[in-house]
Amino acid sequence: MRVLYHLPLSPFSRKIRLALAEKKLEFELRLEKTWERREAFLAINPAGDVPVLAEEDGTVFADSWAIAEYLEETVPTPSLHGRDAKERAEVRRLVSWFDRKFNAEVTENLVGEKLMKRQARFGVPDSFAIRAGHANIGYHLAYIAFLCERRNWLAGDHLTLADLAAAAHLSCVDYLGDVPWSAHEETKVWYARVKSRPSFRPLLQDQIPGIPAAPPYADLDF
Known part of the structure; x- marks a missing residue:
């Protein structure tokens, strides 16, 4: 295997x-x-x-x-990279957005500082970085809502790697309880759709020894 x-x-x-x-x-x-x-x-x-x-x-x-x-x-079916050249380009752009921009501005500042440093024993969390992560996440949640207002999924009519990349980053931050869902209802609705998919269930069972997940993390009706 x-x-x-x-x-x-x-x-x-x-x-x-x-x-x-x-x-x-x-x-x-x-x-x-x-x-x-x-x-x-x-x-x-x-x-x-x-x-x-x-x-x-x-x-x-x-x-x-x-x-x-x-x-x-x-394994081209189901396609996760888009159905035509335009959608594939948009998928690549959005995957880059979350894997580079969101990761640098949010994931590293929150998950990296609060969890990864602790696991790897790389020192104490940087409070300035954590504040920056909290300040930055709202912009990204609003951008997801902007996309959802115009499309069925982030890159178009179908679920793609763009949705998976965005949900992967958000799920890590959500493990710590640092996603302000109440202020971003439309993004929350999109995330609930991804979170409810069978592919997502194993992620919701992840547990880090000594660092329990925030209570809403595994709740589909968060």
Whole structure:
């Protein structure tokens, strides 16, 4: 069986978990504590980060976008990259938005400071970064609402990798209870649609030892 090396609250790992599940591909999850810099893991991915997908024949793929492209080319149905050139370009733009902009402005400032530093023992959280994360998230939630007002899903009429990337990042922040859902009802409705999909259920069962999920995290009627 293919193996996905991951961290539970890595949004990039979560994006690929969702993509695999949406394509109904079986896989085994293998926890990789990237801060330990295991030699065996570095041998298959010198970058030392997750996700990494290892196929049954021994082929290894690293980087979440490269893995997503590989999955789309080898298992094209259902398509997660868009139905035509324009939609595919929009999917790529939005995945980049969440994996770069949202990650830098929100995920790293909240999940990185409050959880990853603690797990990796990299020092105390930076209160300035946490305040910045709280200040930035509203802008992104409003942007998701803007997209939802004009489309059925974030990139168009169909669920795509853009929705999975956005939901992966938000789910990590939501684990900590740091998403102000009450002030962003339209975004909450969209997230509830993604959260209710069968592919999302395993993510809602994730638990970090010593850091329990916020009460609404696994609640579909949050």
